[in-house]
Structures are given as structure tokens and as C-alpha cells.
Amino acid sequence: MTSRLTVGHVAARVLTFVILVVAAVAITAPFLWIFRGAFSGSDAELYRLPPTFHAENLTLDNFGKVTEQVPYFRFFLNSIIVSGTVTIAQLITCSTAAYAFARLRFRGKGVLFAVVIGSLMIPIQVTIVPLFLVMSKIGMTNSLWALIFPGIFSAFGIFLLRQHFMALPYELEEAAKIDGASRFHTFARIILPLSGPSIATLGILCFTYWWNDLLLPLVMISDTEKQTLPVGLVLLAGRFSTGSLGTIAAGIAMAIVPVLIVFIAAQRYIVQSIASSGLKL
């Protein structure tokens, strides 16, 4: 500690921590409240003011009711299938394309890359109508494919990985080339193993985006059984609601817990990935 601890310094430090603690409470309290609500035996208890952690009839019933009201595990499975498949497919298409843009020489490369960057400007919200028509033309609406295919191409992903690949030293590849390794071999055995963090970055950003998306499933899917979790929650709170708030709270809590577990387990990567995505401009 410095020797010049004046009253002003102490006050500034106290104020800093007060602001940070208030912000942290404001951000975490709603989650604590919903978790507590998920265990409430009655709506009166859930809405009791002020809220208390103590409860006279703590119950697990709400979780069972969630699965009775809506096909909750189906939603969950659908979300896993969609986000998982999109992520794997996006990692394949983006890494191969990024490698071509970063390392290969071919005609039209500049134009093609400009097209990729240009497509960043057109969000899916704008093209959602014809996208729906394309999907119904090839008979994919109302199936999980309608949620998987539109997510596979990612201009952002190609851009992110290209920047990382370009930063890798050339020497390793030159050595492999002299040994007669093919382009694919170089890519799979040299570039990819060196790109773990940036691949993980893209994987995490991609997975969370598609795990949370509400618009595409609302547009593409009409069968309840084929919906994903975000729509499932809206259905649980809306059309399929029995009016029990505890059940809705339990549904939300069940949707958050897996995210929380992944978040805590992968926090280092998540922090790194978002931080690095912000340094690219």
C-alpha cells in the first residue's frame, strides 16, 4: 500500500467499491430471485415482499409441473442439437475458408473477401422473409434443419479466424511443404492445432448466439415439439401457462442452470473470446 493514504483516497476507494457492489447486486439479484421463486410452494410466496430466502413450504413440485405443461426436455434437446450442429458446421466452414483467405493464392480472392465482409452488413433480420421462402421451397420449414442451415455461414467467423491464421508464423508451414505435405495436411496438422483459443472463441460465441436466438425458431417452426428453449419459455409463460408463476420460474431456472455451469467452466475462454473480438477494429 502507498504511504499517501489521504482521506480523499480512502473515500474514492470506498465509493468505487460501493458502485461496483451495487452494480453486481443489481445484475445478480434477479437471478437469485428467480431461483428462489422456482422452489416456492405458492405464488403468494413467490411474490412475497420483501422476498426472503426462508420458506415454509419449499418444494420441488414446480420442476415436475414444467415438464408436464410443455415438452421441456424436447425443447432442451432441440436447442442442444441446433446449437451444437451449427457450431460444429460453422467451425468447419469458417476455418477452411479462413485458411484459404489467409494462406492460399488464387484468383478473385480480394473480391471474394470483400463480398464476405460486405455480407456482415446484412443481418438475418433483414433477409428473414426470403430465407423463410427458401426454406419452405426446399421443404425444410418446421424442421430443425431450418434453424441449422441459416447459421452455418458466418462472415464474422471467417473474418475472426483469418485474422488469427494470418498472425501465425509461416516457417512451420514451409517446413511441412518441403516435406511434401498436402495443403489439407498442413491445415489440419499445423494450423488447426495452433489455433485452439481462436477456434474456442468462435465456438463459444456461435453456440451462445444460436442457443439464445428467438426470431428464427419463431419464424420457421410451427410444431411445439420442434421448438427450442427460448420459444419454449415464452410458451410456458404464455399459451401453455396454468397461471402458476412458480412453474414459470422453475422453467426459467432450468434453462439458466446449464448456461451457468458452462459459463463457470469455460469462463476463462469466454472472457478471452469476447475481449479479443473487441480488438479487431
Add this chain to the structure above:
Amino acid sequence: MTTNTHPTTRPRGDGAAALAFLTPSILTFLVFVLAPTVGVLILSFFDWNLLSDGTFAGLDNFKRLFTDERLLGVYGSTTYMALVILAVNVVLGLLLAVLLETRMPRWIRAFFRLSFLFPFVVSASAVALIWRFLLNKDLGLVNYLLGLTGLDRIDWLGSSTWAPISVIMVNSWKTIGFSILVYIAGLQSIPKQLREAAIVDGAGAWTRFWRITFPLLSPTIFFLVVINTINSFQIFAEPRVLTQGGPGDSSRTIVEYLYDRAFGDFDLGYASAIGITFALVLVVLTAIQFWFSRRWTHYQ
């Protein structure tokens, strides 16, 4: 770009390999990005409701844009909400990120950082549902806390003044962690020696912030302005779940309006015209930001 530096000295290209590497992206791009983009352009010149055959409508859909009073209102509410969300993210995010730089034990810093970021990874519909409870006029925790301080209850979701503010609060609450994290990364890339030198020179914290931190952080601020503008103009889930865009159109966003025209009224041509003009607005906004940024961003 490095590729164009030796066009003549490198006669042998990797065309075949490049094609193989690019095929998966090109195919998905053509079908799921390019085709819908061309489609939205074509559709905007037609009058079509999915059931009957479409009829060519010329510029009618675009003319309608200018006479649709609701659209103007929705642009107004979208812009209002987007700009406030942008300001909260950029200003409050910077404040919290700078405060997080204060000396503190590592695990406390990690705790703050993670709790700020957590809502960002939770789905917007879950977030909006939680806040629908908390902002309930009669039973919600927020009004209870207001009551403790002696203030009147606020009709957060049911009044046209407060509904957009609720959307702003909930979206900012969800996204600010992202901005904070990007700021932290930006702050960490500022060389320590610069600030230490300023301390030796006797510069106070305020001067150090405005003379050193702020200019060196300007590329990060610029990045966040661009990203947050694009994201906040495209909000859909929060108003959809919190307020259904109402009351009236007070908390309705363009994407929600487009969604309702397309999949509520099946007015596909008009929805496409809305989509195209909206994309143009985003492009112009981004271009303006890039243009202005030359005046205030400072690259090392």
C-alpha cells in the same frame, strides 16, 4: 493486403486447393445469404401474401414506407431506445470498467467481472421473462423498492412513457457486461509506463483519464459504438416478451414491426421493403460513424 504484393513473381496459384477449402462456405453463402438477399430485393417490388400469386407492384411498397405513419413512429421508438442503450453501454460500461481497474484481490475482480457478464450469455427471452415479474406494477420487486424510498408505483410495462424505458433497462442490463469486457481488454492494452510517467509528473486521476486513457481507448470506444449501434437497432426479443411492443407502438422496434407485417399480415413485399430500407439505414449509420471516427479516434 499481402496477396497483391507479388502478383508477377508468383505464377503458380493454389486455385484447386482454394476451391476445395472454400466450397462449404460458398455453398452455404449462396443458398442462405446471397439468395435471400437477392430475394428481399425482388420481393420488395411485389405484392404477395404467400397464398395467391404475387403481382408486380413497382415502387408501391417503397411509396408506402413514406405514408405509413406507424412506421415513422416505430422508427422513432427504435431510435430512442437504441440511442439510450448505446449511451448506457458506452458511458456506464466505461465507468464500471475503469472502476474495475482499482487495486483489489484477484478473486474479487473475477467475481465482479463474471457477474457483470453473466446476463449476456442467458437468452433474451429468459431475461425478459424474469424482468416481467420484477417490473409488475402491483407485485413487482422494483416498485416495492421504490415504495420503500417513498416514491409512487410506476406502471413499467403498461404506460407508453415507461414501456420503452423498461426495454432500455432490460436490454442494457443484459448487454453491458459485453461492453465492460471489451473495455477491460482495451484498458489492458494501454502501456503501463504512460500512466506511471503521468503519475510521476504529478497528473491527477482526472487528468490522467482524459489525457492518456481516453485517447488511447478511443479505438475501443469506437468499436463499441459501432457494434452497440447495430445490435441495439436490431432488438427483437426484449420488447416481444416484455411489452409486445406496446402500449400502442411505444416500445416497438423495426424488427418486430417487420416480423408482424411478414408473419402476421403476410404482407411479404412490404416487409421486404422495410427490411431493405432498414439495412440501408444501418449501413449509412455505420458509414457515418466511420467517417466521424477519423476526427476523434486516435490510433497508436
